[in-house]
Amino acid sequence: MAKAAPVTASTVLELTEALPLDCGQSLAGVRIAYETYGSLNAAGDNAVLICHATTGDQYLASTHPITGKPGWWDRMVGPGKGIDTDRFYVICPNVLGSCMGTSGPSSPAPDGQPWAMRFPVITIRDMVRAHLALLDALGVGQLHAVVGGSMGGMQALSLAANWPDRARRVLAIAATGEMPAQNIAFQEVGRQAVMADPNWQGGAYYNTGKAPDAGLSVARMAAHITYLSQATLSEKFGRRLQDREAKSFGFDADFQVESYLRYQGESFTGRFDANSYLYITRAMSYFDLAEECGGLLADAFTDCKARFCLVSFDTDWLYPTIESRNLAHALNAAGAPVSFVELAAPFGHDSFLLEVPELDRVIAGFLDQ
Incomplete structure (x- = not known):
């Protein structure tokens, strides 16, 4: 060929x-x-x-x-x-x-x-x-x-x-x-997170200086949870706070597990394309x-x-x-x-x-x- x-x-x-x-x-x-x-x-x-x-x-x-x-x-x-x-x-x-x-x-x-x-x-x-x-x-x-x-x-x-x-x-x-079906559902949540990001621009975000990083990050966070076990999350993070002595009573990453997921999501956007994520997860769903x-x-x-x-x-x-x-x-x-x-x-x-x-x-x- x-x-x-x-x-x-x-x-x-x-x-x-x-x-x-x-x-x-x-x-x-x-x-x-x-x-x-x-x-x-x-x-x-x-x-x-x-x-x-x-x-x-x-x-x-x-x-x-x-x-x-x-x-x-x-x-x-x-x-x-x-x-x-x-x-x-x-x-x-x-x-x-x-x-x-x-x-x-x-x-x-x-x-x-x-x-x-x-x-x-x-x-x-x-x-x-x-x-x-x-x-x-x-x-x-x-x-x-x-x-x-x-x-x-x-x-x-x-x-x-x-x-x-x-x-x-x-x-x-x-x-x-x-x-x-459960996995198709998780994948659909990820795809919708990407497509709901205003910077997705119908998928035509290349060369615009903007990309749907926020949506892709959320998709990765949701997917990453499914890759781990409850025992791993409990042992690695439990309910321990992240770099603080008390709860902030706000919406920053109070817990270590929240900080970890945010890191996973943000780092993922540096190496992966959002549209590729849509296409590959759709192939899996099919x-x-x-x-x-x-x-x-x-x-x-x-x-x-x-x-x-x-x-x-x-x-x-x-x-x-x-x-x-x-x-x-x-x-x-x-x-x-x-x-x-x-x-x-x-x-x-x-x-x-x-x-x-x-x-x-x-x-x-x-x-x-």
Whole structure:
């Protein structure tokens, strides 16, 4: 489909053919930003595709250029780590619709102006189509594994269901086969917060000197609460006051947890585009593998030859264990080999990004099988 540039950190591939989308449109000139770690072996069979979560990016195991922080899975990916780059060729692309180099609403449209809300509405399956175009350009046929947590897990499942010969192993962590109604509701609150900000300007805020930072900050605050557990919030903050001896009897950030959320929201606006947030969360809301396959989740995997591993966390209330159990039942009904484990972790949904040593062992063991 296209020829990749030399493989370096944050290489950008431009597709030479239009990318077909589920909405019925095709998107020309798609650019895909990605990072790679390790080397593709002579047999071409050691590639591991890692798909990032909602507001993640391609900076998997290297310093983020905006925040200066280590990669979001630096503890997991590297020489001798759970995903060992001495053995595996690891590829992490920025998803379609995002704002870290891959085509999205902030990218130039054919008229040279940012797409803004003219960018077509995308789906998780569209994101995976872009990933596969990248793999083709890199000379990767069948993956050793596709791995993802949260929205990354949805991408992994979509790849397995729609392109059943492209991966030998599928590892979905804290994921789901369909977006539950409660999560759609949370995402709608975030989108409405962005669109209610006067600086959103119907999405055409680029080059105006104003952006809907207040709305995006509130959206991030609301979403961040869902990523954590009550135990984490209680232990980390409790009802402790922030830099004061008594309540202010006003509406400043009296409590430490309030200050923390405000910080999370404000820092998020420095690295993420508000329109990308709208498009990516909409893609997640639309995600429903059973609907794509006529109503039965098991039918999504009838042609799949891959081995599956599903991981959930006992404190994750955003994608609780029942979502992974439903996936396991569907895979069993389809005759697909699947292992499933619920891990104990205090951190809630974000556990897959934090220090959970048992998760490291599960991932390393599954990739070795």
